[in-house]
Structures are given as structure tokens and as C-alpha cells.
Amino acid sequence: MTYNTAATLPHQMVKRPNKGKLTQVKKTISAGLTEAEAIDRAKAGDAESFEALYGLHKRRVYSLCLRMTGNTAEAEDLTQEAFLQLYRKIATFRGESAFSTWLHRLAVNVVLMHLRKKGLPEVSLDEAMEPQHEDGPKKDIGARDNVLAGSIDRVNLERAIESLPPGYRIIFVLHDVEGYEHNEIAEMMGCSIGNSKSQLHKARMKLRDLLKLSRAEKAVRH
Amino acid sequence: MNCQQFQEVLPYIIEHGGNEEEEGHLRTCPACAELVRDLKYIADQAKLMLPMYDPNPRVWSGIEHALHREGLIQEGRTSRQGHITTFATQARSWTPLGWGMALASLVVFTVVLINYRPQLPKTELAAQNSTATANQLNSEDQRLISQVAQQSPEAQPAYEAGLREANAYIEDAQQAVTRDPDDEQAHEQLLQAYQQKETLYQMAAVRSLP
Amino acid sequence: MRISQTRLRAVVLGVSATLGVCQAFAGETHKESRMEIAPGGTLTVTTGGGSVNLKQGAVGAAVVAYTTHSDKVEVDRTSTADHRRIEIRTHVLTEQKPAADESKVDYEISIPPGVSVTVSTVSAPITADGVSGEMNLSSESGQVTVRNANRSHVIMQGVAAPVSLTNLSAARIDIMANSGAVQLTNVWGPKIHVATSSGNISYQGDCSGVGSYWFSTHSGNIDLALPETASVDLAARTYNGTLENDFPLQKKSHTSSSPPKQGSSFAGTSHSGASAVELQSINGKIRVKKQQ
Numbered sequence: 001m002t003y004n005t006a007a008t009l010p011h012q013m014v015k016r017p018n019k020g021k022l023t024q025v026k027k028t029i030s031a032g033l034t035e036a037e038a039i040d041r042a043k044a045g046d047a048e049s050f051e052a053l054y055g056l057h058k059r060r061v062y063s064l065c066l067r068m069t070g071n072t073a074e075a076e077d078l079t080q081e082a083f084l085q086l087y088r089k090i091a092t093f094r095g096e097s098a099f100s101t102w103l104h105r106l107a108v109n110v111v112l113m114h115l116r117k118k119g120l121p122e123v124s125l126d127e128a129m130e131p132q133h134e135d136g137p138k139k140d141i142g143a144r145d146n147v148l149a150g151s152i153d154r155v156n157l158e159r160a161i162e163s164l165p166p167g168y169r170i171i172f173v174l175h176d177v178e179g180y181e182h183n184e185i186a187e188m189m190g191c192s193i194g195n196s197k198s199q200l201h202k203a204r205m206k207l208r209d210l211l212k213l214s215r216a217e218k219a220v221r222h
Numbered sequence: 223m224n225c226q227q228f229q230e231v232l233p234y235i236i237e238h239g240g241n242e243e244e245e246g247h248l249r250t251c252p253a254c255a256e257l258v259r260d261l262k263y264i265a266d267q268a269k270l271m272l273p274m275y276d277p278n279p280r281v282w283s284g285i286e287h288a289l290h291r292e293g294l295i296q297e298g299r300t301s302r303q304g305h306i307t308t309f310a311t312q313a314r315s316w317t318p319l320g321w322g323m324a325l326a327s328l329v330v331f332t333v334v335l336i337n338y339r340p341q342l343p344k345t346e347l348a349a350q351n352s353t354a355t356a357n358q359l360n361s362e363d364q365r366l367i368s369q370v371a372q373q374s375p376e377a378q379p380a381y382e383a384g385l386r387e388a389n390a391y392i393e394d395a396q397q398a399v400t401r402d403p404d405d406e407q408a409h410e411q412l413l414q415a416y417q418q419k420e421t422l423y424q425m426a427a428v429r430s431l432p
Numbered sequence: 433m434r435i436s437q438t439r440l441r442a443v444v445l446g447v448s449a450t451l452g453v454c455q456a457f458a459g460e461t462h463k464e465s466r467m468e469i470a471p472g473g474t475l476t477v478t479t480g481g482g483s484v485n486l487k488q489g490a491v492g493a494a495v496v497a498y499t500t501h502s503d504k505v506e507v508d509r510t511s512t513a514d515h516r517r518i519e520i521r522t523h524v525l526t527e528q529k530p531a532a533d534e535s536k537v538d539y540e541i542s543i544p545p546g547v548s549v550t551v552s553t554v555s556a557p558i559t560a561d562g563v564s565g566e567m568n569l570s571s572e573s574g575q576v577t578v579r580n581a582n583r584s585h586v587i588m589q590g591v592a593a594p595v596s597l598t599n600l601s602a603a604r605i606d607i608m609a610n611s612g613a614v615q616l617t618n619v620w621g622p623k624i625h626v627a628t629s630s631g632n633i634s635y636q637g638d639c640s641g642v643g644s645y646w647f648s649t650h651s652g653n654i655d656l657a658l659p660e661t662a663s664v665d666l667a668a669r670t671y672n673g674t675l676e677n678d679f680p681l682q683k684k685s686h687t688s689s690s691p692p693k694q695g696s697s698f699a700g701t702s703h704s705g706a707s708a709v710e711l712q713s714i715n716g717k718i719r720v721k722k723q724q
Contacts (some may be wrong), residue, residue, distance in 0.1 A: 063273035176268035201233040381593040391650035418629045
């Protein structure tokens with residue numbers, strides 16, 4: 001998905017900021033223990049090192065689970081499951097990618113498997129072929145709403161993401177929040193790249209509606 | 223081109239760029255320009271969303287508890303996360319008996335896990351023989367039962383029956399694994415059997431604490 | 433004035449009866465206290481005999497009431513300075529060699545919302561009525577009863593302790609009962625997992641909540657009674673036992689590429705197969721019935 005800074009047709013994405021993906025060598029968990037050392041020790045079964053890794057990565061894994069499910073209890077269960085799987089599989093980590101990337105992917109798979117068991121809304125192939133109309137374009141035709149840019153804070157955006165239908169929420173979180181590409185999402189979700197792009201667009205449109213509604217409600221209350 | 227036509231193809235032109243007509247519409251239509259700006263803003267804000275939430279401390283306690291039950295970490299550790307202890311860590315000090323029970327359970331579990339390997343198929347006779355020994359208690363089991371009996375004789379029958387049953391469970395599950403090493407459920411049952419036995423050792427260790 | 437014999441007898445009897453009652457209650461002491469505890473904190477109870485009754489209380493403080501039946505036992509109550517942990521422990525004065533009846537303590541505890549509770553008993557039954565939140569329950573032989581709650585998280589271990597769960601909605605259940613029988617009635621939620629060695633497992637309910645229901649045993653029996661409206665994706669397998677099913681299921685092939693080589697099994701779905709139900713046994717019977 002690409003955008004331009006000017007009000008021309010979007011081409012290039014804004015560069016994704018570094019969200020704390022430090023190199024393994026430089027990250028120090030506690031006095032004298034780097035992340036790399038903790039990983040090696042955890043592979044050998046050292047529980048304290050594993051606990052240190054948990055402390056380092058729990059926030060990112062839990063935030064991912066929470067944003068994808070929108071539910072605290074589920075997110076807690078899935079975080080627990082992700083770290084249990086980490087403990088069982090850490091011996092297979094070869095260092096070909098950053099540990100945080102590897103762990104993140106593991107956590108995403110845990111969440112998706114869980115959602116699949118619950119009956120994740122399948123993305124229809126037909127949706128990719130024919131653009132749907134139910135998600136907002138008609139409302140914008142010829143009318144001018146207030147511009148969103150600069151007017152929403154992250155808390156409102158978090159709430160709006162939570163309110164998205166599950167299928168939209170997953171794609172939006174994976175792509176826009178977590179930075180996965182459409183081909184990666186398509187592989188994980190078992191759908192086509194076209195579906196992924198289409199669902200993402202709908203998710204953004206829906207978020208726009210939710211954010212505008214939230215702002216309007218706030219204005220009425222005040 | 224009107225707004226409806228523009229917005230119908232918006233997902234596609236976002237990916238691949240637009241033609242001259244579409245670019246022209248964007249320059250001249252404030253509503254569509256605003257739509258594009260809003261969608262860009264949402265995407266940009268999402269990129270800036272850092273992980274904000276820490277899980278409840280009970281998540282770590284659940285992880286620790288699960289690893290403990292699977293025998294993947296030692297018993298008796300208090301979590302540095304600091305909020306919830308496992309069953310075996312409630313005492314401020316352990317009696318020698320308590321240490322003995324804890325070490326015994328750890329040794330049993332370690333020995334059993336080291337010796338657990340998917341086996342080549344045994345003969346029927348060997349399988350029958352192993353079934354016959356299933357209800358026997360090894361020396362560690364006997365020691366646990368006598369320690370429990372010393373503290374409360376009324377609890378001894380339950381522990382003795384439980385250990386015989388757990389040993390039979392391990393034996394039967396091991397046979398299932400032996401017959402079909404690719405049977406994942408058989409492996410799962412074997413793990414469950416070991417966990418049942420470990421639970422008995424854990425509970426016996428806890429009861430010996432002051 | 434002379435007192436009549438009848439009246440004298442009545443007085444003597446009355447005094448004797450009163451003395452008897454007083455003697456019976458001589459060793460009984462009842463205490464109650466409020467102990468501040470922060471949300472997210474943990475309350476731990478360790479005891480031998482007697483009983484432990486838990487109920488949901490008000491925010492901010494746990495109310496701990498207990499009754500001892502002799503002076504040969506004490507109750508230690510400790511609390512951390514940050515109010516995040518409370519520990520309550522029955523302390524038997526062993527040098528006094530109390531009998532079983534003398535060493536028991538009966539607890540009644542109100543748990544504030546958001547506080548997790550850990551209870552460990554030898555023979556004391558544990559009862560939790562209306563308690564949501566996390567409970568870690570462990571008993572050798574005391575009956576464990578949890579009922580009438582929403583969003584409970586119950587982790588339980590037992591040796592020979594029978595377990596009864598009733599009317600729990602949106603629950604997460606993880607039970608490892610060795611020889612104790614486990615009975616679940618009208619229990620549903622995202623995760624209902626029960627494992628026994630020889631204890632029977634019986635479930636009566638609709639397995640709703642798009643949950644994962646997993647019942648596993650070595651030699652106990654598993655009995656499931658489902659209403660016709662239950663939406664389940666059910667798989668049952670026993671290695672050496674028997675299978676019975678009169679619940680209508682649409683047959684499906686096993687998820688693995690070929691059916692299991694060992695034992696007997698069946699798998700099927702009802703309605704949309706929302707909840708995953710897995711029944712496993714080595715030697716025991718598995719019976720799935722339609723509720724009448």
C-alpha cells in the first residue's frame with residue numbers, strides 16, 4: 001500500500017519508525033546478561049533466562065494479541081500460549097532473523113490459529129474481484145467532512161481498532177500496525193493478496209467512519 | 223470521472239498509481255482529496271503505535287505453572303515476576319523431609335524423561351511382561367508412600383492407589399507409543415501420564431512443608 | 433420452703449445440659465477480620481482439615497472469618513506492605529498432638545474482584561460460590577465445588593478429591609484430578625480441560641462459547657450429555673476401551689491424513705461445529721448421549 005505526502009495519488013509509504021527492534025548484541029536485559037546470552041541459556045533450559053526474555057518481549061507480544069483479538073482475556077491466554085510455544089521451540093531458533101522478529105511471527109501464528117479455531121471470518125475470493133459499496137464511499141460523494149488529520153490521538157485509534165469487525169481488525173493490525181506485507185499476510189491467512197489489499201482498504205475506511213463518529217459524539221457531549 | 227467512480231477504483235490506484243484522469247479528479251475534488259488524506263493519516267498513525275500494554279502478572283504465573291506441570295522447570299522456584307507462587311513454594315522454610323520429597327520427585331522425573339525414547343516395536347510377550355510390572359511401585363514410590371504414612375496414615379491408601387494407577391497409565395501409554403511412534407495422541411497421553419505422577423509427588427511434597 | 437423433687441430434678445438436668453453445651457464449645461474460637469488487598473493481588477490459604485468457603489466480596493479488602501475447634505491450632509495471617517499478597521495458614525501445634533477434629537479450621541472468605549486466590553487443603557472441602565477471577569485449588573481428598581460464576585479461571589489439582597463444577601459461564605477450566613471423579617454441569621467457556629488418571633469425567637451441558645473442550649483419562653469413563661442444539665466439532669478416541677454415541681453427528685474424516693491405527697474412534701460435527709470437543713481414553717469407556 002503506498003501513499004504520497006501531497007494530495008496526489010499515493011505512491012510511497014511513510015518510512016516505518018524503528019519500534020524498538022534493537023540488535024540482539026546490544027540489548028542488555030540485566031547486569032551482565034545480553035539478550036543473545038539469555039537466548040543461548042534459555043535454549044539450554046535455563047528458566048531464569050527464559051523469564052528474562054519474557055520480561056523483554058511480553059509487552060510487544062501481549063499488545064499484538066490484544067490488538068488482534070480486542071479481548072483482554074483472550075489476549076492473556078494467547079500470550080501465555082505464545083511464550084509456552086517459545087519455550088518448546090527456542091532450541092530451533094537459528095539466528096537467521098532477529099529474535100524479536102521470529103518471536104513475533106510465532107505469536108501471530110498462535111493468534112491466527114486460535115482465531116481459525118473460533119471460526120475466523122473467511123475472506124471471499126469474490127470480494128477481491130468486485131469492489132464492495134457497503135463501507136462508506138457513498139457517504140463521501142460530493143460532501144465535505146471535517147479532516148481527520150491531526151485531530152485524533154492514539155488512544156482513540158486504539159479504541160476504534162478494537163471496534164473493528166474481526167476480519168478487518170486482523171488485516172489492519174498485521175499490515176499497518178505490525179508492518180507485514182500483503183504477501184506475508186496472504187500466506188498466513190490463507191487468502192489471496194488481492195483479498196488482503198481489499199480488506200485493508202475497507203478496514204481503513206471503517207476506521208475513518210468510527211473515528212469521525214467518535215469525534216462527533218465528543219463534540220456533542222461538550 | 224465522478225467521485226463514485228474514483229472511490230470504486232481507489233484500492234487499486236492506491237497500489238499501482240492512477241492514470242491522468244484519476245489524478246486530475248483528485249486535484250479538483252476536495253472530498254476525495256480529503257478521503258485520501260484521512261486514509262493516509264490513519265495508516266501513518268498506525269505505524270507509530272508502539273506496544274503499549276503489559277500483560278497481567280498472572281500471565282507469567284500461568285506460564286510458569288504450565289512449564290512446571292510439564293516438568294520443564296524445577297519446582298520450588300518463586301517467580302521474579304513476583305506475584306503468584308506455584309503450589310510447591312508456599313513455605314518459608316523446608317524440613318529435611320520436604321527437601322527429600324522435592325528432590326525425589328525431581329530425580330524420578332529426570333530419570334523417567336532421560337529413559338523415555340520412542341522404542342522399536344516389542345514382542346507381545348515383552349508387552350505382557352511390562353503390563354504385569356505396571357502396578358508395582360519402585361523404590362522412590364515406596365519411599366513417598368512411607369513418608370506420607372508417617373505424617374498421616376489415612377492419606378496413605380489414596381497415594382498408594384494413585385501411584386499404582388499412574389504407573390499403569392505410563393505403561394499403557396508407553397505401549398501405545400511403541401506400537402505407533404507416529405501417533406501424536408499416544409505421545410500426548412504419555413505426557414499426561416507423567417504429569418499425573420508428577421502431580422502426586424508435588425502434592426506429597428507440599429504436605430510435608432511446615 | 434421445700435423445693436419439690438420434680439423441680440429439683442429439672443434444675444439439675446438444665447444445669448447439666450448447659451455445662452455439656454459449654455464444654456462442647458469450649459475449644460471453639462471464631463474470628464473475623466478485614467485485610468486490605470490491591471486489585472491484581474493474591475490471597476493464599478493453606479490448611480489441613482475443616483472447610484474453606486469462598487464467595488465474592490467488595491472491592492478493596494478481603495474479609496477473612498475462621499473458626500478453630502481447639503486451642504491446639506492457630507491461624508497465621510500475613511500480608512505484604514504493598515497489599516498485593518495475603519497468606520493465611522493453619523498452624524497445627526504438633527507438640528500438643530491434636531486429634532483430627534481438634535486440628536480442623538473452618539474458613540469463610542470474601543474475595544474482592546480482581547484478586548486471585550490459591551487454596552491448598554488436605555481433606556478440607558473447598559467451595560467457591562459466585563467467585564469470578566482466578567482460583568488455584570488443590571486438595572488431596574476434600575470435595576472441590578465451584579458454582580454460579582461468570583468468567584472464572586479455575587486451575588485444580590487433586591489426588592482423590594472429587595470435583596463438581598456447576599453453572600459456570602465463560603469459564604476457563606484446567607483440572608488434573610488423579611482418582612477423583614469430575615462432574616461438570618452447565619459449564620461453558622473458551623477452555624474446559626479435564627484430565628484424570630482413574631477418575632470418571634461427566635459433562636452435561638451444551639459445550640457452547642466456541643470453546644476448546646478436552647477430556648482425557650486413563651481408566652476412568654467419560655460421559656458426555658449434549659442437547660440437540662449443541663454446535664460441536666467432536667472427536668473421540670479410546671485405545672482399549674469402548675465407544676458409544678447416540679448424539680447425531682455429521683461424520684467427517686479425521687484431521688490427520690489417515691485414521692488412527694490404534695483403538696476405536698469417531699469424529700463428527702453438529703450444526704456449525706463451533707466448539708472443539710476432544711475425548712481421549714486409554715482403557716475407559718467413552719459415551720456421548722443426546723440430552724432428553
